[in-house]
Amino acid sequence: xxxxxxxxxxxxxxxxxxxxxxxxxxxxxxxxxxxxxxxxxxxxxxxxxxxxxxxxxxxxxxxxxxxxxxxxxxxxxxxxxxxxxxxxxxxxxxxxxxxxxxxxxxxxxxxxxxxxxxxxxxxxxxxxxxxxxxxxxxxxxxxxxxxxxxxxxxxxxxxxxxxxxxxxxxxxxxxxxxxxxxxxxxxxxxxxxxxxxxxxxxxxxxxxxxxxxxxxxxxxxxxxxxxxxxxxxxxxxxxxxxxxxxxxxxxxxxxxxxxxxxxxxxxxxxxxxxxxxxxxxxxxxxxxxxxxxxxxxxxxxxxxxxxxxxxxxxxxxxxxxxxxxxxxxxxxxxxxxxxxxxxxxxxxxxxxxxxxxxxxxxxxxxxxxxxxxxxxxxxxxxxxxxxxxxxxxxxxxxxxxxxxxxxxxxxxxxxxxxxxxxxxxxxxxxxxxxxxxxxxxxxxxxxxxxxxxxxxxxxxxxxxxxxxxxxxxxxxxxxxxxxxxxxx
Amino acid sequence: xxxxxxxxxxxxxxxxxxxxxxxxxxxxxxxxxxxxxxxxxxxxxxxxxxxxxxxxxxxxxxxxxxxxxxxxxxxxxxxxxxxxxxxxxxxxxxxxxxxxxxxxxxxxxxxxxxxxxxxxxxxxxxxx
Numbered sequence: 052x053x054x055x056x057x058x059x060x061x062x063x064x065x066x067x068x069x070x071x072x073x074x075x076x077x078x079x080x081x082x083x084x085x086x087x088x089x090x091x092x093x094x095x096x097x098x099x100x101x102x103x104x105x106x107x108x109x110x111x112x113x114x115x116x117x118x119x120x121x122x123x124x125x126x127x128x129x130x131x132x133x134x135x136x137x138x139x140x141x142x143x144x145x146x147x148x149x150x151x152x153x154x155x156x157x158x159x160x161x162x163x164x165x166x167x168x169x170x171x172x173x174x175x176x177x178x179x180x181x182x183x184x185x186x187x188x189x190x191x192x193x194x195x196x197x198x199x200x201x202x203x204x205x206x207x208x209x210x211x212x213x214x215x216x217x218x219x220x221x222x223x224x225x226x227x228x229x230x231x232x233x234x235x236x237x238x239x240x241x242x243x244x245x246x247x248x249x250x251x252x253x254x255x256x257x258x259x260x261x262x263x264x265x266x267x268x269x270x271x272x273x274x275x276x277x278x279x280x281x282x283x284x285x286x287x288x289x290x291x292x293x294x295x296x297x298x299x300x301x302x303x304x305x306x307x308x309x310x311x312x313x314x315x316x317x318x319x320x321x322x323x324x325x326x327x328x329x330x331x332x333x334x335x336x337x338x339x340x341x342x343x344x345x346x347x348x349x350x351x352x353x354x355x356x357x358x359x360x361x362x363x364x365x366x367x368x369x370x371x372x373x374x375x376x377x378x379x380x381x382x383x384x385x386x387x388x389x390x391x392x393x394x395x396x397x398x399x400x401x402x403x404x405x406x407x408x409x410x411x412x413x414x415x416x417x418x419x420x421x422x423x424x425x426x427x428x429x430x431x432x433x434x435x436x437x438x439x440x441x442x443x444x445x446x447x448x449x450x451x452x453x454x455x456x457x458x459x460x461x462x463x464x465x466x467x468x469x470x471x472x473x474x475x476x477x478x479x480x481x482x483x484x485x486x487x488x489x490x491x492x493x494x495x496x497x498x499x500x501x502x503x504x505x506x507x508x509x510x511x512x513x514x515x516x517x518x519x520x521x522x523x524x525x526x527x528x529x530x531x532x533x534x535x536x537x538x539x
Numbered sequence: 540x541x542x543x544x545x546x547x548x549x550x551x552x553x554x555x556x557x558x559x560x561x562x563x564x565x566x567x568x569x570x571x572x573x574x575x576x577x578x579x580x581x582x583x584x585x586x587x588x589x590x591x592x593x594x595x596x597x598x599x600x601x602x603x604x605x606x607x608x609x610x611x612x613x614x615x616x617x618x619x620x621x622x623x624x625x626x627x628x629x630x631x632x633x634x635x636x637x638x639x640x641x642x643x644x645x646x647x648x649x650x651x652x653x654x655x656x657x658x659x660x661x662x663x664x665x666x667x
Contacts, residue, residue: 210657
């Protein structure tokens with residue numbers, strides 16, 4: 052049983068999804084059904100995480116075909132952690148999005164949830180597969196499920212979905228071309244096998260071209276600044292039950308895939324072979340951070356503000372990965388974990404705010420504190436995390452990134468990180484000012500407490516406080532999960 | 540010239556890729572965009588399939604020998620590489636799914652806005 056955990060983590064949500072699509076549209080039944088199965092999926096991933104910690108690495112050969120011929124699954128300690136993170140975010144997102152089903156999804160709920168589970172399965176596959184082409188398939192399955200889930204938003208979501216389809220398909224196709232070049236040169240698709248072959252040959256143009264295609268494709272999927280156009284609208288107009296799952300995970304898994312390409316396939320020696328690339332990438336990342344933060348400053352819709360912040364966060368991780376310093380790489384991966392949790396809190400807060408005050412524009416926020424103090428508290432917690440106040444995890448990930456940037460002499464990245472913190476301060480000041488100090492004198496009847504808003508706010512607050520734990524234990528987490536996978 | 544001749548199929552792939560990219564990004568009509576996207580994906584399928592090709596006499600990679608006769612293994616040098624073709628079966632399925640989803644979205648867009656020109660849709664969104 053225990054050696055099957057890794058494949059179960061992928062196919063279990065897949066089968067649940069298939070069955071879900073056949074179920075009757077009864078909200079309560081589907082909610083219990085989904086929660087039970089996501090809790091079980093959590094146990095599976097947790098088991099896998101424990102297994103990776105004891106065995107250091109777990110591999111699985113699909114249908115018993117050994118690796119260069121067959122598809123291999125492989126979990127390192129870090130992918131074990133990410134696998135559990137996916138299940139956990141899915142469970143919390145499922146619970147958090149439940150209240151919005153009736154208004155935003157309607158009677159096609161079983162189909163919506165089937166796509167939801169399909170997306171969880173694709174994310175798991177993206178995190179655990181060790182085959183370059185299989186990763187492309189998982190990338191596309193996750194995108195296709197996301198297109199469907201976003202289009203459930205109706206109205207403006209359709210055009211946003213269409214743009215996402217065009218950009219997402221081009222991104223994945225670029226990745227596929229890159230894999231094709233690698234296959235021509237090496238004749239293998241297994242990532243460990245590719246790494247072995249690549250370690251022994253000089254880098255010709257074909258390899259550099261392959262790397263270029265892979266990286267550009269993943270930059271599109273990561274929504275780094277000039278290639279981010281699909282993201283803000285798609286995430287804003289998607290149903291809340293979608294964005295709460297997609298926003299924390301989708302771009303982060305693309306970052307993880309880029310990490311795999313850079314360090315697992317190309318052995319982390321990109322800097323030694325083509326140093327100009329990291330110069331460009333860190334510059335692009337710095338620019339992307341500033342652009343994402345300024346975009347976010349210009350918005351008035353709470354959900355869009357947070358969606359634009361995701362664009363900025365992608366820059367943090369891109370820069371960290373391309374810094375010529377292991378501390379930068381560690382910082383990028385720690386930021387990945389931290390950002391997934393923080394984004395989950397942000398989008399939970401969006402749902403909680405809509406439940407409590409009935410809208411999500413900055414104007415609606417006035418007096419949020421009175422109507423739902425717990426939501427307002429969760430907003431403060433996540434604001435502190437994004438600004439980078441110790442002891443929140445955001446402080447430690449930024450500190451590690453900045454240490455790495457200074458060690459490799461990339462001052463523009465340091466400046467961008469500090470300015471982004473300042474930008475986040477302004478963004479959250481605008482939000483919190485309205486939430487805590489409403490400008491107009493309120494009427495008495497407007498001050499009713501919103502119970503559902505408070506429940507969601509409490510959930511967001513609990514996860515937000517988890518960020519403090521993550522921050523205080525940051526060194527343990529880096530030692531346990533991240534440093535073993537980053538080559539020093 | 541010899542550069543073009545030696546890698547003719549790759550040049551063809553790149554040209555097709557660029558045509559598709561232009562369609563997907565440069566056109567205003569959503570269906571034309573989708574056609575461009577489709578060409579873009581087909582170009583990649585062509586690229587992969589051409590990887591498996593080899594000049595000269597080559598056969599399909601199955602065991603040879605009729606019913607009741609002794610089975611002959613065939614040497615790897617004498618058959619086409621089947622792996623890229625098999626990979627493309629999956630990629631074609633992915634492409635079909637993408638086009639299907641995109642067409643469904645286009646249909647909803649037409650029902651919503653009554654047009655398929657992107658700029659007209661954007662105008663309608665801006666005015667609403």
